[in-house]
Amino acid sequence: MTVDELTEEMIYGKKNAESGRLGHAGSMERKSTVPRRKRIPTTVSDQWTLKRKDDWEDELRWKPWKSLALQEAFSMEKTILLHYLFTKLVFVTLTVCTISAFRIHILIGVLERLFWVFGGHYTLSTASHGPPGPGFWGQWDRRFLPMALPSLLLVVAALAGGVRPPGARNLTLAVVLPEHNLSYAWAWPRVGPAVALAVEALGRALPVDLRFVSSELDGACSEYLAPLRAVDLKLYHDPDLLLGPGCVYPAASVARFASHWRLPLLTAGAVASGFSAKSEHYRTLVRTGPSAPKLGEFVVTLHGHFNWTARAALLYLDARTDDRPHYFTIEGVFEALQGINLSVQHQVYAREPGGPEQATHFIRANGRIVYICGPLEMLHEILLQAQRENLTNGDYVFFYLDVFGESLRAGPTRSMGRPWQDNRTREQAQALREAFQTVLVITYREPPNPEYQEFQNRLLIRAREDFGVELAPSLMNLIAGCFYDGILLYAEVLNETIQEGGTREDGLRIVEKMQGRRYRGVTGLVVMDKNNDRETDFVLWAMGDLVSGDFQPAAHYSGAEKQIWWTGRPIPWVKGAPPLDNPPCAFDLDDPSCDKTPLSTLAIVALGTGITFIMFGVSSFLIFRKLMLEKELASMLWRIRWEELQFGNSERCHKGAGSRLTLSLRGSSYGSLMTAHGKYQIFANTGHFKGNVVAIKHVNKKRIELTRQVLFELKHMRDVQFNHLTRFIGACIDPPNICIVTEYCPRGSLQDILENDSINLDWMFRYSLINDLVKGMAFLHNSIIASHGSLKSSNCVVDSRFVLKITDYGLASFRSTAEPDDSHALYAKKLWTAPELLSGNPLPTTGMQKADVYSFGIILQEIALRSGPFYLEGLDLSPKEIVQKVRNGQRPYFRPSIDRTQLNEELVLLMERCWAQDPAERPDFGQIKGFIRRFNKEGGTSILDNLLLRMEQYANNLEKLVEERTQAYLEEKRKAEALLYQILPHSVAEQLKRGETVQAEAFDSVTIYFSDIVGFTALSAESTPMQVVTLLNDLYTCFDAIIDNFDVYKVETIGDAYMVVSGLPGRNGQRHAPEIARMALALLDAVSSFRIRHRPHDQLRLRIGVHTGPVCAGVVGLKMPRYCLFGDTVNTASRMESNGQALKIHVSSTTKDALDELGCFQLELRGDVEMKGKGKMRTYWLLGERKGPAGLL
Known part of the structure; x- marks a missing residue:
């Protein structure tokens, strides 16, 4: 497409037979110039006629001049020399005509315009926002702009040539936004402070020249003025980046020029779905703000969550005197729902008597899931009528698309979070409050990061200082933050492009590098999709507090993750659950089961007969019930004897x-x-x-x-x-x-x-x-x-x-x-x-x-x-x-x-x-x-889960108590067992623990050890009782530590007497004699080094007797039971000790025979010794043990 074609399309609309033809005098058939992948079907009322004012009628009469001038100004095929000479000639001619035709102040206005072109500068602290304003230019520009503009464009084209001076290093940003109408979230007083903050953030590393022109005409966005201003900016300043417009129609025109110029166009507006198709017309358009298709993605996710797969109804207000914001917002929902094969019906809300009735009639006929986009007053009117017709009984849900959350903000007649409040009668206010229980509000999500809050505070301060405008904290400030993040994104990509060998003129390359970007901005995580559209987060609001009626966030939607995060506050469904989107027989009246044909005479007779029988049956039942009641009262089933x-x-x-x-x-x-x-x-x-x-x-x-x-x-x-x-x-x-x-x-x-x-x-x-x-x-x-x-x-x-x-x-x-x-x-x-x-x-x-x-x-x-x-x-x-x-x-x-x-x-x-x-x-x-x-x-949670949680908690408490008591019990048990093992043999103790009776047991051969201290009686007489106890405790502690190394069992201690046996209660074959012998040698050796505490210079003299023979062992008594040995072997061992000598081991002949079998012990014959009650017995002294192979067991 040539520049001439773009210019004609900009002035006339689409250059085709349907929308580009001039209509009747003073009017033109208008269609949306924004291409759409799937537009809402256009009705007859959608093809509407825009009435022109006198000034635009004059401009249209001059369209041949403007077409010729713009063609000459934009043509890149003419040589520079011919371009220069021709524009000079036309400029001189038109200037002479202008001076001779009009008053002298017109010339002054032209000179003022020229002065701004060649020497004008934009600064954030002055009011020179472009060409001279309404003081002079507003009276002259509208009537004579079509004649004067071509000459001005030709002069600039000839003198400036639209070429940046060689060696220029500053980054030039050109802004095309509304200048005064603050109802736009992208109005210059709202966005200007953010742009200034972004420029300051870039700093000296990337100096910026900022140029601003207004795209506003009569307080509204102008799709005709915006492209003209964009052409001015391109010719006079050759910018590196275009910012804006935010309105859809102006953005469509400017985006086509930017695509032709291969110039990046960055905006946080232009929400229409048509811009998502980055065809040749919009290939350099980058949307860093929210857009309607992203809203549609959220709605599709909601439908999947609630299993709404059949149908939906859309109601919206089409404000055709402006940029149609409600139309383009709900367009994203329409296309998204049609994309998942839902039956989607839509209707324009009529702001006239009978409009609410038409709306509820449309809702009844087309869907239970209703999306409404329009002013809050329109929602109030629809809900009041819906309340009167009982559409708020829980069978319907109304989604109110209020992306900037204006309905949730405090106003003159409502409190924050209470969109149902209004200056209506008390009955209407109560009806609205009840009806709003079925309303869910969808808004953009305000970034929760602290950087955004700090940015918003700075934004409000700069707006007041630089523009004299008092802005309030609101979701509208999100758009300014999106412009801020977009400028920094462009700067980052530009630096990467230059580092890779590219230049600022590589607009297409820069735009391509922005695709799929993820970075952190002041508005949080910024994620760009493959179409260079930003992923958008949304919030779903519901009446979370039925007492106060306050709306609270019920869910958050992450556009980057395509996932809904529920806040935990339940949605107050009137019937306890979401409504069905396609209940049986609600819409599909062709279903045979929904047939409601009139009844025949026979059917009426049958029905009457049936009703008669039913009435008879009911009356009989009531009588029977009365009789049963009396019978039950008389039976007294409750009585207990x-x-x-x-x-x-x-x-x-x-x-x-x-x-x-x-x-x-x-x-x-x-x-x-x-x-x-x-x-x-x-x-x-x-x-x-x-x-x-x-x-x-x-x-x-x-x-x-x-x-x-x-x-x-x-x-x-x-x-x-x-x-x-x-x-x-x-x-x-x-x-x-x-x-x-x-x-x-x-x-x-x-x-x-x-x-x-x-x-x-x-x-x-x-x-x-x-x-x-x-x-x-x-x-x-x-x-x-x-x-x-x-x-x-x-x-x-x-x-x-x-x-x-x-x-x-x-x-x-x-x-x-x-x-x-x-x-x-x-x-x-x-x-x-x-x-x-x-x-x-x-x-x-x-x-x-x-x-x-x-x-x-x-x-x-x-x-x-x-x-x-x-x-x-x-x-x-x-x-x-x-x-x-x-x-x-x-x-x-x-x-x-x-x-x-x-x-x-x-x-x-x-x-x-x-x-x-x-x-x-x-x-x-x-x-x-x-x-x-x-x-x-x-x-x-379910009843079972709740019960399990309770039981689990109680079980945990019991487990803790049981564990503490068990530990205490085990500790006491360990102590008791340790004491029992010290009193009785281990095998005997185990039998007692098992509750078994310990039977006396005979042993054929064991070896018994007896010892005492020679002179203990005299020593005790010379010591205190405590000293004696200390002496014996030290001595027997030493002995107990030694005998643990041998297979022996300590039977008892009585005074200074110490009795040990081997071979019982655990039988050990023939090892009992050598075990006792080695133990006796070890004890005798230990006594030689033992010291008495209170008489350290005295030496204890141990006397030991050992005998081998049969015994019988068992537990005697119930209180303080003792494991005792019985038999003559015990008495003989005691005699061996009493007839022995100090520091010697006296053994019997039977023990000597048992030791000789090993051949490793040294024994010496003592001779025959007279034993009390035994007569003469041959005994021996145990002297020691020989070391070597023969002594190994």
Whole structure:
């Protein structure tokens, strides 16, 4: 395409038969000049006619001149000399005509224009933003621009030649943006400070010349003025980079010129989908800001997440007097949804009477998933009509495309995060609030990095100082940040290109290097795709707080990762789940199953007959039900005979199996609540009924009159069955044993658990218990029983699966108070009672329900602090004093203490709302359930997972306790076994540990060692008892250490006597004699070096006797059992010791024979020795052991 063709296309539109022809006088058929891969189908109303003003009619009349001038100005095929001479000639001619035709100030205006062309400079601190402004040029330029512009362009072309002076090193940035209209996010006062900051960031390393021209006409973007200004910039300054435009139509025209010039065009606007197709027309266009196709990618991801695969409906406002922002925004959604084969219908919203009705009619007919793009007022009108037609019942969801989040900002009539607020009537405001529960708002995501916050602060300061404009923090500032990042991206790529041998004129090469870039900018991670479009992040907002109506982020979408990150705040679906996008028979009316043809006469007769039978059946059922009710009341299925209840002994009944509360003395004076059982307060006894353990609560009444009211109460108790209510089994009314029998929960009451410091309750566990309590109370309030009336932590019990259940509800006729009116226990039970109940006035059912909410608030404080009910920091008040202060109701109202620093602020607010003085200000349990669901982030798990988590926590607590007790037990066991092994032989000890009886055992041959200390009696007489004990302890400690090296067993020590045996209890064949012999030699050697502490110069003289023979061994006695040896061998060994000599080993002949078998011991014959009771015996002295091969065993 030639420059001439581009120029004609710029002026006339598309150069083709459909859109490039001049229409009737003063008008022109206009179509979008932006190419699209798949545009929204154009209706007849879409081909609209743009009315021209008088000035543009004049310009059109001069189009032959302008065409010729621009052709001459842009032509690159003429030689420089001919170009110069021709433009000079035309310039002189037109200048003469101009001077002779108009006033003298026109000449001044031309000279001013020329002065700006040749010598003008743009600085950020001055107001010279381009050619002379409206003061003069605004009156002259519109009427005579078509005649004057060609001469000016020719002069510049001739004198400047559009060529940068040789050797120029500065980077030239040319900006084409709106100058005054701040409603554009890319307006120059918004973007200019960011450009200035980017220029400063480049610094001296890359000096920048900045040129700015306005593309604004009559306060709006002009698709005709922008390309003219771009041509001016190209001819006069030959820029390296074009910034802008942001509006779609001007960007389309300028992008074609930039593509022809091979000049990079960088913008953070131009959101239309058509720019994504980088054809020859837009090959140098780089979009560093958000774009409509990226919004479409987010919407497609949402549809995949919610399984919406069939259809959607689009509603938008088409503002055709401007750049059609809503049209191009929703165009991205349309193309993306069509790309995944959805049936997508669209309609332009009519801003006229009947427009909301048309919109809801379109929604009903085309989709349940609705996307709306337009002003907030338009959304309000549609939602009000949708509310009237019941389209906000949860079957529809409305996505509001408010990319800059203006609806979430605070305004004159609304608070921040509350787009539903408006200056409407109270009824309309309430309807809007309810309708907005079905609205999800989509906005750009504000960069969370601190660099962006610092950049935004600097941006606001520079806008005020350089432009005199007060900007507010908003998402519009994101566009300025995108321009900033784009300039730095261009500078980085330009440096790489130059380093690789390229030049600034390699525009296509520079643009190609930008593709697929990832870098960190002030707006966070910047990711460019293959089309040089930036990946965009979005936020999905929902009404996260149904109480306040505040919108909160529900999800974040990462464009770089194409993934949605959910914040954990659940979307408040009206029906608890996302709506279906294509429910059966909603749209596909051709389905035979959806056929609604009129009924025939026969069918009507059959239907009437059927209805008659149904009515007869219903009436019969009601009569039958009435009869069954009377029969059930008369049968008294709830009744339990006293003989059917089985009890254990008194101790087990009243104490061991009862639910007990370990009272804590923290906080208030709960120590005085102790009963006769000491520190335990008894709540319920237990017994057995039909083989099951049950809880039995005795009623302090002599008899119960079975009135009809009492019978209904008992029936209702049997009918009410819920997981979080204790099951009513029956009642015994046999005087005087009147009691209520309910399900037994072995874990005790909630008060038990809270007061048990050994149980570790993390907040997940606490929220789980709270959630169980709320579910139980919500069910109870919606049941026939309607309220509890005596809710307290002791009336909340925990079963074996750690599920909290509410007990002691219903049966008002059975309730009685045994305590006197002024008793301490009675006031202690009233710590949970609401102020309106303390006054004693009867309340309706709803009032009792609000009183239950107050009691729940006190229980919340118990669970949160674990300091008992009505904890008061720093105060020591009796229950009676506390109840009186609550009953008085004086401001400030007397309530428990709360540590806000350790608790969740939302939980504290819920407590305060629950115990509000005015019952009307307290929430009901349905609302409390929603609050707890938001607090408890793990509450979304299944019942099984929740139960497993509870059991796991309790198991962990038990495991910790068991591990500690096991370690202590093992340590004590080790000590006991060590002591047992020291007292008895190892084999004997093992038999005793196994519970076996130790039988006496005979041994054919063992060797026994006896020794004593010669002169020990005299030594003891000369020493103190402690010295003697110390001496023997030192000596036997030394001996014990030595005998551990031999296969021997120490039998006992008696005084200075030391007895050792080998060959038992473990048999060792013939090794017993040499083992004893070696041991005796070792002990004799040790004695020679042993020193007595209190008599270090004295030498102990050890006398040893050894004998070998048969013995019998066994454990004797039950208390202090001892392993004893029996037989003549023991006596003989003792005689061998007593007839021996000091420091010698006296052995018998049998021992000598056993040693001779080895041939390694040296023995000396002593001779025959007279033994008491034995006669003469031949004995020997053991002198030592020979070393060598013969001595090896």
